[in-house]
Amino acid sequence: MLKVEHLSRFYRGSEVETAALDDVSLEVRDGEFLAIMGPSGCGKSTLLNILGLIDSPSAGKYWFLGEDIAHFSEEQLTLRRRAQVGFIFQSFNLIDDLNVAENVEVALLYLGIPRHERRERVAEALERVDLAHRARHVPKQLSGGQQQRVAVARALVARPKLLLADEPTGNLDSANGDAVLELLDGITRSGTTTIMVTHSAEHARRAQRIVHMLDGRIVEEEEEAEVTC
């Protein structure tokens, strides 16, 4: 599905250069559920952003669906992201001015899908996250858990090959967190590759593989067998 080699990402301030990622190599298989763990500031989200094509590496190589895209322009990245990648964020990032259905529909707007098909797919996605009855509500009228389920629906609706979740349960209580995790499990089972950044070891254990990061480097990997035992 995707592969990175010797990936680095530097941020240049006025006086110092900070390495957010330092020589990271990783391969993710089709349909795999991968969790990334590590303390705050270790580079998890930076790695996720690069894998999700919303940021570019400073050095290294990145094969996405067989293409080396490390040096692609922003527009090239956008065109690949548009059809292949879905995002779920810790802070939900719903658009306040749009209702639930419209928020979900945003993910289909740029794919050139006809309106009636968009509506069907939005209804289907909301059905899947059990929020069809809330389609006309605006985000402010929903609980945190419900908002994150809307975000999940938005991530699913374009049927991406890769789903990236950045601490999707970070702002939720345990019951709502579990519900979102259930949804991610289901998505993975249906063949979508999922990469999740999390602080929660319990939630990470649901993944097939866990990658541990520290100071911008991958320091440890745990495979499914180790995880489950």
Added chain:
Amino acid sequence: MLGSYVAAAIRNLLHNRAYALINLLGLTLGFTAAILIALYVRDEFSYDRFIPNHERIYQLGEVIAPPGRAEMRVAVSAVTDAAALQLTFPEIDATTRLAYAGIRLHRRDDPDGLPFGGNWVDPNFLELFPLRVIAGEVSNALSRPDGLVLTRKAAHQLFGREDVVGERLSLDRQVDMHVMAVVADVPANSHLTGDVFLPGIASSSGLTALEAAQRQPGALRADNVITYVRLRSGADIDAIRARLGEFADTHVPDNVIPGNVNGMSSSRVYTFTLTPLADIHFQPRRMGEMKPAGDPRVVKAMLGIALLILIVACGNFVSMMTARAMRRAVEVGVRKAVGALRRQIALQFMGECLFYAVLALICAVIAVELMLPAFNGFLQRQITFDYLRDPALATGLIGLALLSGCAAGAYPAFYLSGFKPAIVLRGLASQPKASRIRRMMVVLQFATLIALLVATLTVQRQTRYAIEERLRVPTDQIYLNNAASGCSRESLDAIRNLKPVLVVTCASQYALSIHHMSATFVSPRGDDAVATGAVPVDDAFFDVFGITPLAGRLLSRSRGQDMVLQSGSDVQDNPAIVINESAARALGFNIPAEAVGKFPQWRRVGIDDGRIKVFEMRSSQIVGVIPDFSVGSVRDAIEPTVYYVDPVLLSRLVVRFDGGAVQEGMNAVEAVWNQREPGSRFEGTFLSQYMNALYADIVTQSTVFSVFSAVAVALAALGLLGLAIFTAERRTKEIGLRKVMGARRTDILWFLGWQFARPVLWANVIAWPCAYLLMRWWLQGFEYHVELGLATFVIAGVLALIIALATISGHVLLVARARPIHALRHE
């Protein structure tokens, strides 16, 4: 996709009503002002273009440059010029003439009658200047000596209806006339005026009388009719213009120009001009114009104001959109994360700005519709706003909205679409560099505001100076009464004895700058003659205006040499004279006292045996020198002027009343006048009204500047209010922390006040030099003007600061009074 954009735009507007309202109100105000100004400017450029074949019709004018004097531009010409032109130039297809006259028309049963502006015109006048016929037949209407044509307005005033063809009217209770036709009123955007067209061929006509006077042997050339020529199709106007010098030499006899004393040819003194109809309105000021000319500098200034207002309005919009950008950051991030390209996001925001612009345009169109009647009333125009039937106007309006929408939307679209999803979706974005641009925007807005305040203050000072200060007399207590046949000594004595009358005198039209007359002095240096203005007055003239001599004395009834022309001795004798300072200098005297007692040789124009004549050179004594003084426009330099008593040329009764008893005085004077001068109607105007008419354009400019400056002030204040709300919202936590750390309410007020005062102070640095250059350029159009003092700039700066602080004070006070705990919970 469009639906999603529209939904986001509308809901964003509804969710942020205060900002949306500020944005919408600002743009609406800007558009309304810009549309009104554009309509005014369009009207200015539309003058006389409604006349068919206007591009082939020209008005004959003259530039008269007597030796030793400033040139005079006149819109009138001699009554004989039309025929001479047609004889000389085969390219001329038709000519027509107009002589303006104040008339009174009486219905059979109305002894008082009504006053009208009348035009004695040639029979073909309404063929060259056709007006829509409402009733009757115009083709032969003015070929009958007893026929007249009324405008709709005059018909309504006289009869209360329009179907008045055949009705009989008495002209000045002397001649019976018949209404032959009723035509539409002369449009406001024409150089023509008048409500009644009278037949020039009538024996009682002004044209006939002037023609008869002009054809007498040795008659002086008198410029008092307006002459128009229509060229044949394809005729070359430049070829005609090239031969006008030759025409002047053959047509204007040498002996009729008072200034032509040293064998100078007519063509050097007289330059005939042919002005296309559509250009008449923007000609430099000329004597004898039917209406004050338009000033292209005013039009440019108005366009500048419109542009500034639009820039301020768009600036507000940009500030607000970028200030609120963080609220939209998530939306941008999400859209980009799901695959929106930057240009798609930019287009979305451009579309949103255009949506605001179109909405504001609709509001502005409604506002213009509502305000246009008052606007027209103030400007005395008939400006229409028929965008449904005027494709150019409709295109202009749509263009305005699109251009402003794009101009205002470009930066926000570029800025917002540049957000990085990786940053904004993690809530890491801080207030980016746009805040610097916003601060610059506020500085620029206030610079505009300060410059407009300087302009408004200067225009108002100049207006006051022109109308009040320059005369230094209370003009509303001076009454000017028409006295065409002069004022008898007995009437003057009787009026002088009335209690509320302070001073009474009889003056010529030349004393009030209504007409112009020359006198010629032999040059003290022996070169070209010195030409001056000649102003026949009565001995009490200077007392009306409180003028005291710089040297010598004023004219006096008790001095025989002053009253030479009163005593009925030789009409060729020159009376003693008072000259102004400029004349003293022109005659070679270094100081006023040097001139007093001298006997220069000079000649004047006077009336002998009922005919205007230029008399011989004779000497008379200079008895006094007065300061330069004129009732004329401050636009014109006060020229060297000689004052003397010549009762024959006096035609205005001038009365100065005691300020407390003006009405009582008027009634008393009217009673005396009607009793002693039964043939002359008591009819006139206060000097203040006359001056207001003389400065009508300056007063209008002053008011227009004030109104549109107020719009700019309102816009700048609106923008600042928006930013105040935004800043207070953004800095709530900071303010809370400051309060927790011990800051008092006054500290917070100072802190926030300074934040907003700083850009206003910077704005002065930009505004002052710009305003200085702009207003210096404007004032240069006046020969006499106020000085651009530092005080005006300081006042404008302080006013801008007060406006800024007053605008934000309410909101800042609210924030400063809030409890810190609320502020700290804010995030």
